[in-house]
Structures are given as structure tokens and as C-alpha cells.
Amino acid sequence: MGEKLLTIEDIAQAANVAKSTVSRVLNNSGYVGKETRKRVEKVIAESNYTPWVTARNLSKQMSNTIGVVVSEITNPYFARAFEGISEVIDKNDMNIIFCNTDRTPYKEEQALRMLREKRVRGIIISPVIDYDVPEKAKLFRSQLESISAPTVLLDAPVDLDLWDGVFFDNFDGAYHAVKAMISSGHRQIGIITGDRKNKVVRERYRGYIKALKDSGLKVDPRLVFVGDYTVETAYRIGKSMIQAGMLPPAIFTANNFTTIGFIKACIEEKVELEKDVSVMAFDKLDEYDIFGLKYNRLERDPRAMGRMAAGMLVTRIQYPDMPRSRKIIPSKIVMCR
Structure with missing residues (x-):
């Protein structure tokens, strides 16, 4: 045989x-x-x-392999989440097929088709799609259902009636991050967002707006800079606002690539963090800590999230009929002074 x-x-x-x-x-x-x-x-x-x-x-001719699908493996956040997933899957003597979709729906569809052909035992996925768009949600749902394998959603706001999931409350996190800046004395706080067609981006932006309004502060459209969650775009935005004299005294960089791009622009333009501008970063930049940069941040533990998702998947494989599970990972605000 x-x-x-x-x-x-x-x-x-x-x-x-x-x-x-x-x-x-x-x-x-x-x-x-x-x-x-x-x-x-x-x-x-x-x-x-x-x-x-x-x-x-x-x-059912199922394999002893699980599929992990993430939208952006170059993002340190997902790289650390994968470390947590591997830790649990290795202990359970299973194999992993890893797929990176580069935030591209077509690549996500290809990845799911391949995992179906491989007859994977389960899937952990951080979807590209925006579940608020009905036609996209329907396609995504049909793709996952065609695989007929236990599925855990990783850090993505998708309908939980069908699948287990490990999530972060993006609205709540952004809200408390901006409130912390306000509590430290800032009244003019800008933001570099991502593309607000994405639900995660909208939730973080909504948290920013709510924090300002709850503190009696007006939303100044001139302080809202629309990016795309890439280093390159955040760098261009940062250089532009500094050179145009539009740099606010405080700014909320709404993902880690945005923080990296903005800080790079500040360094090149001789803008000193916490003296000339106070930064509130969404996620900690471990690779930048060696430079002693001063920035405030909302910290999550992606490795713990990965471990949690993998543990949830293993349990689902062993007990397929148990009730659906949803877990929210915690976070904390760290002020640099």
C-alpha cells in the first residue's frame, strides 16, 4: 500500500x-x-x-497535518504567532503546512484549495476578507466548508457561529491607547490609519474617534492620515507631515509596520521621540528596543495567541461536537515615562 x-x-x-x-x-x-x-x-x-x-x-483519508494561513508573514506579529502555533502542534506530533497570502484574496483562495487537496486535519487562518461584505463572506464560508476540517480563526472578526476563534478587541485596544495619551496631557492626537475598507482598520479608527469624543475633544480631519499599514506608506506620510510643518504633538500609529515607517521618518528628519512628538504604537517593536527609542505602546502577546489557537484546534479535533469557543486575548498599555 x-x-x-x-x-x-x-x-x-x-x-x-x-x-x-x-x-x-x-x-x-x-x-x-x-x-x-x-x-x-x-x-x-x-x-x-x-x-x-x-x-x-x-x-475519511484525513492527514496528520494542519494548515496555517496568515495574511502577512513578514509582519513580526504573525511570525511570533506562528512560533506559538508550532510549539503546540509539535507537542501533539502533527505537521504544519504554512501559507502566506500577502493580504491577497486570490492567494487565500489558492491556499484553501491546496489544503483541501492535502486533506488537512485542521486549519488556523487569519482571513484576508472583510466579513462585513456579504458576497465575500459567502465565498470565504463556502471555501472553508468545502474542506470539512476543524477551523480556528486567528485575530480576525469573523462570524463565530461557524468556527472557533482567538481574537483581539481592536476597538477597545485603540480606545484605551488613545485615552492613555489624553490622560498624559495630550489634546491634539493624530492617527495614521490603514485602509478603512478593512474591518480591523475601521475598529481601530472607531476606537480613536470614541476616545477623543468621550474626552470632550474634537476630531480634527487634518490630523487623520490615511495609510495602508505598510512601512513605505507610513514613512512617506511621516516625511510629508514633518516637512510641511503638520506634525501633531502626539500620534497614534495603528499597526506595527506603520510605527516602523513613521519612526524611520522621524529619525531621518531629526525629530526626537517624546520631545518633539509622542508616539502611541499599536504593538511592541521588539527589534527596535535595542536602540533605546522612546515610544508608548499597546502590547499584545502574539505567541500566546498562537498557542491558544493551536490548543483550541487540537481540542476541536479530539472533541468535534463540543460547543463553539471564543477567546479574547488581553493587552496592556505601556507608557515610556
Whole structure:
């Protein structure tokens, strides 16, 4: 039978026993004669069968591999989340197929099609789609359902009636980050957003607006700079506002790539952080800490999020009929002074 994924029927035929006998051997339940058990176990051993895979997996020809699909592997946030996922999956003797979609719906569709062909045991995915758009949501849902594997959503605001998920409250996080800036004495706080066609971006922007209004501050459109969550765009925006004399005394950079681009512009223009401008970053920049840069931040633990998502998936695989689960990861505000 070589490298073929076995079914119970394959094993039964090779061992010359009934399928129910194979099932009892695999699950170690019910009586099976000593010689018969040896014969079944010999077929399994000679076929390189992995014991972790249950009888139900064999009957469906499922693999011992999970798929992980993220939208932006170059983002340190997702890289650390993947470390957490790997930690749990390795401990459970499973394999991982990793897919990066580059925030492209077509690449996401290709990845899901490939995972379906690979008959993965489960999926952890951070979707590209905006679930508030009905036609996109319908397509995404049909793609996942066609795989027929347990699925955990990673840091994405998608309908939880269908899948488990580990999330972050983007509105609440942005709200408290901006409120912390206001509490430290700032009254003019700008923001560099992403593309507000994306729900996560809208939620963070909504948190920014709500924090200002709840503090009795007006929203100044001149302080709202629309980016796309890339280093390059944030860098251009930062250079432009500094050179035009439009740099606010405080600014909320709404994702880590935006923070990196903005800080790069400040360094080149000799703008000193916390003296000339106070930055509130969405996520900690571990790679920048060695430079001693002063910036405020909202901190999350993406590695813990990855561990949580992988643990949730393993549990779902073991107990497919349990109620759907939703977990919100915590965060904290760190002020640099």
C-alpha cells in the first residue's frame, strides 16, 4: 500500500478481517483475538501508519497535518504567532503546512484549495476578507466548508457561529491607547490609519474617534492620515507631515509596520521621540528596543495567541461536537515615562 493514506477498509482487506475488527484494534475497545490483533497491527506497522490518526480519520483519508494561513508573514506579529502555533502542534506530533497570502484574496483562495487537496486535519487562518461584505463572506464560508476540517480563526472578526476563534478587541485596544495619551496631557492626537475598507482598520479608527469624543475633544480631519499599514506608506506620510510643518504633538500609529515607517521618518528628519512628538504604537517593536527609542505602546502577546489557537484546534479535533469557543486575548498599555 506504500505511501497511500489508508482507510479502515484497506487495512481490513489486507488483514483479511472485518472493518469493525480494525476499528476495535485502532480504538483499543472490544474483544479482538490475539492472533487477529497481531495480524491487523502488522498491516498497520508495515504501512507506516501514524498511531495518532484515529479510525475516523482513516475512513475519511484525513492527514496528520494542519494548515496555517496568515495574511502577512513578514509582519513580526504573525511570525511570533506562528512560533506559538508550532510549539503546540509539535507537542501533539502533527505537521504544519504554512501559507502566506500577502493580504491577497486570490492567494487565500489558492491556499484553501491546496489544503483541501492535502486533506488537512485542521486549519488556523487569519482571513484576508472583510466579513462585513456579504458576497465575500459567502465565498470565504463556502471555501472553508468545502474542506470539512476543524477551523480556528486567528485575530480576525469573523462570524463565530461557524468556527472557533482567538481574537483581539481592536476597538477597545485603540480606545484605551488613545485615552492613555489624553490622560498624559495630550489634546491634539493624530492617527495614521490603514485602509478603512478593512474591518480591523475601521475598529481601530472607531476606537480613536470614541476616545477623543468621550474626552470632550474634537476630531480634527487634518490630523487623520490615511495609510495602508505598510512601512513605505507610513514613512512617506511621516516625511510629508514633518516637512510641511503638520506634525501633531502626539500620534497614534495603528499597526506595527506603520510605527516602523513613521519612526524611520522621524529619525531621518531629526525629530526626537517624546520631545518633539509622542508616539502611541499599536504593538511592541521588539527589534527596535535595542536602540533605546522612546515610544508608548499597546502590547499584545502574539505567541500566546498562537498557542491558544493551536490548543483550541487540537481540542476541536479530539472533541468535534463540543460547543463553539471564543477567546479574547488581553493587552496592556505601556507608557515610556
